[in-house]
Amino acid sequence: MLRLDGLSKTYTTGDAALSDVSLTVPKGQIMGLIGPSGAGKSTLIRCINRLVEPTAGKVLLGDVDLVTLGKGELRRQRRRVGMIFQEYALVERLTVMENVLSGRLGYVPFWRSFLRRYSGADIQRAYQLLDRVGLMDKADNRADALSGGQRQRVGIARALAQDPELLLVDEPTASLDPKTSRQIMRLLTEICSERNLPAIVNIHDVPLAQQFMQRIVGLRSGRVVFDGPPSELTETALTTIYGEEDWNAMRQGDEEQAEAEADAKTRLEALAR
Amino acid sequence: MTEITHYSQVWAHRTPRARLFMWLGWVALVALFVFCWHLMTENTIWVFVLDAPRQAADIGGRTMPPEWGYLPELMKPLWDTINIATLGTIGGVIMAVPVAFIAARNTTPSATILRPIALFIIVASRSINSLIWALLLVAMIGPGLLAGIVAIALRSIGFVGKLLYEAIEETDARQIEAIEATGARGAQVLSYGIVPQIMPAFWGITVFRWDINIRESTILGLVGAGGIGLKLNASLNTLAWSQVTVILLLILGTVIVSEWVSARMRHALI
Numbered sequence: 001m002l003r004l005d006g007l008s009k010t011y012t013t014g015d016a017a018l019s020d021v022s023l024t025v026p027k028g029q030i031m032g033l034i035g036p037s038g039a040g041k042s043t044l045i046r047c048i049n050r051l052v053e054p055t056a057g058k059v060l061l062g063d064v065d066l067v068t069l070g071k072g073e074l075r076r077q078r079r080r081v082g083m084i085f086q087e088y089a090l091v092e093r094l095t096v097m098e099n100v101l102s103g104r105l106g107y108v109p110f111w112r113s114f115l116r117r118y119s120g121a122d123i124q125r126a127y128q129l130l131d132r133v134g135l136m137d138k139a140d141n142r143a144d145a146l147s148g149g150q151r152q153r154v155g156i157a158r159a160l161a162q163d164p165e166l167l168l169v170d171e172p173t174a175s176l177d178p179k180t181s182r183q184i185m186r187l188l189t190e191i192c193s194e195r196n197l198p199a200i201v202n203i204h205d206v207p208l209a210q211q212f213m214q215r216i217v218g219l220r221s222g223r224v225v226f227d228g229p230p231s232e233l234t235e236t237a238l239t240t241i242y243g244e245e246d247w248n249a250m251r252q253g254d255e256e257q258a259e260a261e262a263d264a265k266t267r268l269e270a271l272a273r
Numbered sequence: 274m275t276e277i278t279h280y281s282q283v284w285a286h287r288t289p290r291a292r293l294f295m296w297l298g299w300v301a302l303v304a305l306f307v308f309c310w311h312l313m314t315e316n317t318i319w320v321f322v323l324d325a326p327r328q329a330a331d332i333g334g335r336t337m338p339p340e341w342g343y344l345p346e347l348m349k350p351l352w353d354t355i356n357i358a359t360l361g362t363i364g365g366v367i368m369a370v371p372v373a374f375i376a377a378r379n380t381t382p383s384a385t386i387l388r389p390i391a392l393f394i395i396v397a398s399r400s401i402n403s404l405i406w407a408l409l410l411v412a413m414i415g416p417g418l419l420a421g422i423v424a425i426a427l428r429s430i431g432f433v434g435k436l437l438y439e440a441i442e443e444t445d446a447r448q449i450e451a452i453e454a455t456g457a458r459g460a461q462v463l464s465y466g467i468v469p470q471i472m473p474a475f476w477g478i479t480v481f482r483w484d485i486n487i488r489e490s491t492i493l494g495l496v497g498a499g500g501i502g503l504k505l506n507a508s509l510n511t512l513a514w515s516q517v518t519v520i521l522l523l524i525l526g527t528v529i530v531s532e533w534v535s536a537r538m539r540h541a542l543i
Binding site: 049051075076077078079081083085087089090091092093094098102103104105106107110113114158162 | 445447448450451452453454455456457458460461464465466469470472473
């Protein structure tokens with residue numbers, strides 16, 4: 001279980017990216033984090049594993065407050081938190097297998113990782129994960145030879161190789177096409193329910209969030225302005241999160257798009273006749 | 274289309290001020306050229322210059338035909354030259370790698386003390402020509418191959434160190450962040466996050482420097498640091514022009530081969 005208590009982050013430039021965020025994510029819950037660009041979604045998940053140092057507040061993973069830890073202890077605790085990135089963030093020039101095994105780095109001594117001499121159990125587990133994400137035959141390919149969807153699957157396998165108690169997922173589908181996005185989201189939610197793994201997912205795409213998340217938290221200017229199940233995410237709630245004008249503009253844009261598409265369709269039909 | 278008449282038909286690429294400065298710039302350039310021409314011709318003895326074609330033809334005549342029988346004798350010094358370049362490159366790279374990691378902003382252990390020291394080492398090594406390094410080293414450790422190897426190595430630190438630390442600074446921070454997020458130790462972040470990203474640059478730089486070092490090591494013999502330059506010096510001093518031709522052709526051939534090898538290796542590595 002993860003509990004955030006009064007988490008705040010003010011950057012040195014004076015921008016308050018997060019103000020007093022308190023949240024509890026119970027075991028097995030997949031929580032979607034939505035909000036406009038610059039609302040602090042990315043800062044929030046990076047404050048949890050301290051890729052960004054929070055200014056104030058607590059991050060309680062189980063009984064451990066991650067915020068107060070020293071360098072060595074933080075490293076040990078980071079093993080408990082798996083992270084999946086927007087642009088995959090795989091080490092491009094390493095093989096798929098090396099990327100998955102890099103999830104074990106926090107557990108193995110340096111010389112073993114340097115010589116790529118991982119234990120049999122680690123290797124077996126890596127193969128099992130690759131099989132789970134459907135990339136068994138790509139184990140020895142270089143990461144930069146894969147497609148976007150395949151890379152994100154490797155990213156998922158790497159995070160799971162850590163044996164995490166929590167998954168942080170930063171815009172997992174932002175660089176993927178709609179179909180692959182849905183496949184990746186489905187895989188993520190399946191894996192989380194298989195392992196009863198809680199996850200925080202930053203997501204731009206509201207329909208995608210409504211389709212796959214059990215709970216949605218809306219962030220605006222670093223504050224939580226919505227917290228509830230997807231069914232409660234009404235137009236009024238979206239207005240609170242994204243602001244009146246933006247939301248209407250988005251909808252209007254959608255209508256224009258739909259009209260243009262319908263128009264193009266009738267023209268094409270006329271041409272075909 | 275009468276309504277557009279109130280728009281101007283005049284448009285200039287530069288403002289009058291910029292045009293004035295451009296014009297002044299050209300005037301200054303011409304003035305500088307005239308001044309330099311004056312400086313150059315002042316101390317020139319025109320009789321010698323007029324005589325130059327004849328002198329060139331004379332030396333040219335003496336260099337022909339090349340004394341090909343001298344070639345076997347050059348093989349050992351050529352081998353020495355290649356060894357100076359290769360061992361010097363290896364030594365330079367070994368010393369440059371830690372310097373590069375200390376000099377790179379994103380990997381330096383101490384930005385206030387160690388980084389300036391590393392940058393100073395790089396600048397010092399780069400600012401002194403390998404011929405001057407060789408002169409100093411011949412005086413210190415005596416003439417011979419060792420002085421040449423050390424000279425090449427010291428000169429290479431700066432070149433390799435600078436290019437490598439720039440490559441380290443240009444690494445993709447997201448890949449490094451992802452490795453940090455797994456709970457990896459500092460050394461593991463280095464070997465998984467950074468090293469794979471700089472490997473192509475590392476081999477490219479090393480092979481490129483080796484190629485440069487082949488060229489530089491051919492002249493180190495002029496100051497007594499071994500290799501084919503020693504032979505060149507001897508032949509020049511005895512005015513054995515036909516031998517000089519053979520040596521210069523041999524150096525040319527070696528450089529062409531080394532350039533070809535380095536191009537092929539870089540192509541294969543990257």
